[in-house]
Amino acid sequence: MPRAKLEVPCKLEKLSVLDPDGKVDAKLDPKLPDNDLLKLYKTMWQTRLLDERCLHMQRQGRIGTYGPCKGQEATPLGVAYTLRKDDWYVPSYRELAGCLWRGWKIGRYMLWWGGHEEGSQIEEGVNDTPLAVPIASQCQYAMGIAWASKLRGEDTVCAAFCGDGGTSQGDFHEALNFAAVYKAPMVMVVQNNGWAISLPRDKQTAAQSIAQKAVAYGIDGIQIDGNDILGVIVAAREAVAKARKGGGPTLIEAITYRMAMHTTADDPKKYRSEEEVKAWEPKDPLTRFRKYLAQTKKILTDKVEKEIETQIREEIDEGVRIYESYELDQYAMFHNMYETPTPELRRQEAELRDYLENGRPDETPTEQSPTASERV
């Protein structure tokens, strides 16, 4: 004072490692083992193909409305790669790539889109939460999950995801504020894919970046090319390591693009141009990664690629089979509300059973009921 610049110690950065042509910044290259690179590639490609399959099955009426993730494979996958098995992964609904990496089964995943609670059940031993629907609300329980690690004195970390649209919700704000206050081991990843259904990013917030929202919480923020798997891994690794060491949360803004419709229920032509979509094609995370592996690293030969593809397709087919042979328990709804159903739920279940098993009453015409006046 009297009048001066207000200094803010938060670190705000931007980062990318792998460019759209598959060329890598040598200084920043995380230098992953070949094996890991190929595994990552497999998962990324599998995500792409499963996504396509789901779209197809939606059109055939074999699953319900589907929310595709095409073009957004690199960010969740890269983040998942930096997590340990006992860490926690809290997705929104476009983080399939990371789910597959974490061990989610395709058959179960499809159950979710097929309208079954069991799609939310999560495999035993996988520390993840199911797809989250109310936008940004998952940030809050993710923060609780992260906090639990700290309160227990464990060094596990929680990575949570939301979209650019999610940053407008109060939940996003409150969760990050809590995370910063308690230095919870949380990595908050915003997949900024340019759109929240029909609302473009620049009408979602007047902030010049999402990463800078970190300043509000006194934490660091970083903006990355979300279609660059290596860049994602570098940024996420640092954030995860920092969180694991007790350094508190980091906000990661991953710039990416939703190549397909929001969900199969909408028509993106109503609100965005073909050119915009076209312009993003060269930045595709999968082709970029493929170029890097084939041309720069030279570990992805045609033969390897073939093998991977066969394996991927078999696994997807198997998943679809499992999904489609799933048998619905119509009464499960009564058994999962509480550990022990309440008397009222038991009564309602009996009511439903009677109806489903015995159908309508006999049609013996009813004799004229006594009229009200006869009674009163």
Add this chain to the structure above:
Amino acid sequence: MPRAKLEVPCKLEKLSVLDPDGKVDAKLDPKLPDNDLLKLYKTMWQTRLLDERCLHMQRQGRIGTYGPCKGQEATPLGVAYTLRKDDWYVPSYRELAGCLWRGWKIGRYMLWWGGHEEGSQIEEGVNDTPLAVPIASQCQYAMGIAWASKLRGEDTVCAAFCGDGGTSQGDFHEALNFAAVYKAPMVMVVQNNGWAISLPRDKQTAAQSIAQKAVAYGIDGIQIDGNDILGVIVAAREAVAKARKGGGPTLIEAITYRMAMHTTADDPKKYRSEEEVKAWEPKDPLTRFRKYLAQTKKILTDKVEKEIETQIREEIDEGVRIYESYELDQYAMFHNMYETPTPELRRQEAELRDYLENGRPDETPTEQSPTASERV
């Protein structure tokens, strides 16, 4: 990219004009007319005395729980001073000084603390909203009020207040995000008084300042000495002028201190030290302003001071008289829910009238009622 600092164009500043000794920074001095200075002084002092009176009346049971504003007079008053009559003033519950400046009547103000809806009624012609209880929720309707000006093509502005605690609420975030997106003519003033009941500011948020939260919305933020009426006026004037010209919202963090208890329902000794309170006494906005007027400006003589005090006390006495002669309408609750009461409300009103007017039923002992078994 590849790795670089992320630049953020938001302006963050700090500012003060009048120091605790009543000395002014000549370059920044807003050079207010003497008349205005004396009027401001009167309102500030009146606020202090009314606040004391309310505390006293609370102890006597003549009003309910009371939330004092001692020490926080300068910020709301300074902000109110920069507003036009047709601008909007949206208080939380510690902005009495500005309310009085805006034309709120003491008698009505006391009705609020006395438990009467009419305390929320706001004088006709005063564009203000009543005291707001759910923390930070007022930011949202304030934003709507500001937006209305813009949508109507009017150049009126809305100044809204909340506390440091309020900044943790989702409502604060959402309102500022909306305001920035729509460039609404809103000035968001956070009275950072160090405490939210028993929670100190540094446990409320890990951000080093509240002002920096502006960055999250892509707007400017300024941190001011909230006990310095001249500094408040300088900062608010700029923010109001900018909003009026279509420049959108500004976040003002006014650093101040709650000298008294949170409300008469709590005991600050449980959570804060006497020393901390003592340390703030020299920064008192009223004594500081008094010094400035008496010693620097030399316009506040003993005689003027006496006159002002007499006037203030008479007005307060008059307000108390008006408050205490207020007559409660027990049935008003039924008449204000809708423009036209619903049939059910009319029925319930009749039920209450019957009870209040006729009391209990006659005591003629009831004959034994027929038992259930006699009937079935």
Add this chain to the structure above:
Amino acid sequence: MPQMTMVEALNKALFELMAEDKNVLVMGEDVGQDEGVFRVTARLLKEFGPDRCIDTPLAEAAIVGTAVGLAIRGFRPVCEMQFDGFSYQAFHHTEGHMRRFRNRTRGRYTVPMVLRMPYGGGIRAIEHHSEAPEATYAHLGGLKVVMPSGPRNARALLRAAILDPDPVVFMEPKAAYRAFREEVPDEPETLPIGKGQVAREGKDVTLITYAAMVRPTLEAAEELEDDYGIDAEVLDLLSVSPMDTDLINASIRKTGRAVVVHEAPRHCGVGGEIIARIVEDSLMYLEAPIKRVTGYDTIIPFFANERTWMPDVGKVVKAAVETVRF
């Protein structure tokens, strides 16, 4: 009179009111460029521009909260919640300000706004997209809770809601959005909020329902007549707050029997209120217990099983026959 779906009829009402009164604004997520996820706000952005048909950021509390401020300033905002399940994000503003400002300020400020939301199941949507929260809103004094059942009354009631001087929660049965068409008159039409209708006259039993459940209940009434010789009266409440107690009691006094049908869970649902009002005013006319055909007290299942959960024609028939045979 053109044949319209409910979506078209609602759109017509919005279009007309926006044309008539500059203070009417439409706001919400994806209501502008995208014309609403159900297309209820079609053509509004094009016709009235971005200051009247407003695409908002993704924050329901801010939509309702800022609308309260706009309404205080004399606008008549019509807010869209994209789905029922997300209206909860705004609940503290609906409860805390939208419904309170008139009473709080003794009429100095009023909030003539409408909170529109699609409600209910039956369209195979994902979790949180099929809730029926009408009892939750009806419990809050200061609000009116309007629940149209068909294109024509939807249009007339939305018009009434927007013209109403007080806040209205307007719940649109998404299962009926496009399920059938009705003739909707060209000229503006309103219906009084708080008045129900006899959707079918009958003398043996009263089936009391509203919104999405009116169609299956009417179907049940046909079946009751054809297969069981039971002549059911069907009441379409159209509004659950205020509730048309007189209509309900008049019918009960005629039939002596009732079944209440709604989609929301049973416990503390609107059905209990309806029964309480019958007991208060017409107990001595009752010939049989009143059954409730409702959603169960569970979370509505993910869509593969939602039909099992929802009331349907057969469940209504069964309850009605049992009530008549009691």
Add this chain to the structure above:
Amino acid sequence: MPQMTMVEALNKALFELMAEDKNVLVMGEDVGQDEGVFRVTARLLKEFGPDRCIDTPLAEAAIVGTAVGLAIRGFRPVCEMQFDGFSYQAFHHTEGHMRRFRNRTRGRYTVPMVLRMPYGGGIRAIEHHSEAPEATYAHLGGLKVVMPSGPRNARALLRAAILDPDPVVFMEPKAAYRAFREEVPDEPETLPIGKGQVAREGKDVTLITYAAMVRPTLEAAEELEDDYGIDAEVLDLLSVSPMDTDLINASIRKTGRAVVVHEAPRHCGVGGEIIARIVEDSLMYLEAPIKRVTGYDTIIPFFANERTWMPDVGKVVKAAVETVRF
């Protein structure tokens, strides 16, 4: 057995459970250093430290939302909402996650947390501090809604709530916090959630109530006996979800008459549910319409007039006499 206020008894329950199980956490605004605005969390910070008794920033949604995450991880968070009226800020988490995780994940994740809140009027507080939202929570399957009426049952029920494997909304009648003392046993004691009690036996009319209204209702029963020769049975439900339907019906079958008493507004309140359950199971035992003595369908007045609004002894007496004389 020491004599305790409800505040002391609740504190005792918290203290004991925190000592017994490290997974029990207490969190909320001002629950630590300040020991809670009503002192329910007294001594907890001192005894168990800031990682077990947690002062949170001012954000109710985050309190409930993060507690859901903690519960998923095996903690048993006991969250305090400072007042009933601010629980709405967290409503989307209570509705959207707290009550849903077990069902959503088919038991893979459960949420054994307690959402404590003071509720109701009568302490001359300001706006938003006197709400009675039990019907709103009771309508949500997956939650239990527990409403103690006195120190001893408050302590036993809070213990049961914390030990419960599922989420419990625990509503504490603030008017009863310090109004009277009761003997509270030293040794831990629980009460089954979902079971009510006969607070007074009688044969002429059943007065059904819970929580804050139990005391005035019992007083009314005394007056009914002394002044009107009416022998009233009083039921204390203790929980409105699950609701003890058997208890209610057993009493009705004995008395044939009932009055429901609660503080929340009438429309779509718990009273309607109680009446519906009586009609479903015991209609033919009813000798008279069931009256509801409740808050009116307005916003509870600012405190100068709140007593007029609230049910009181006289209103209960009046309704009961009219019911018996029907």
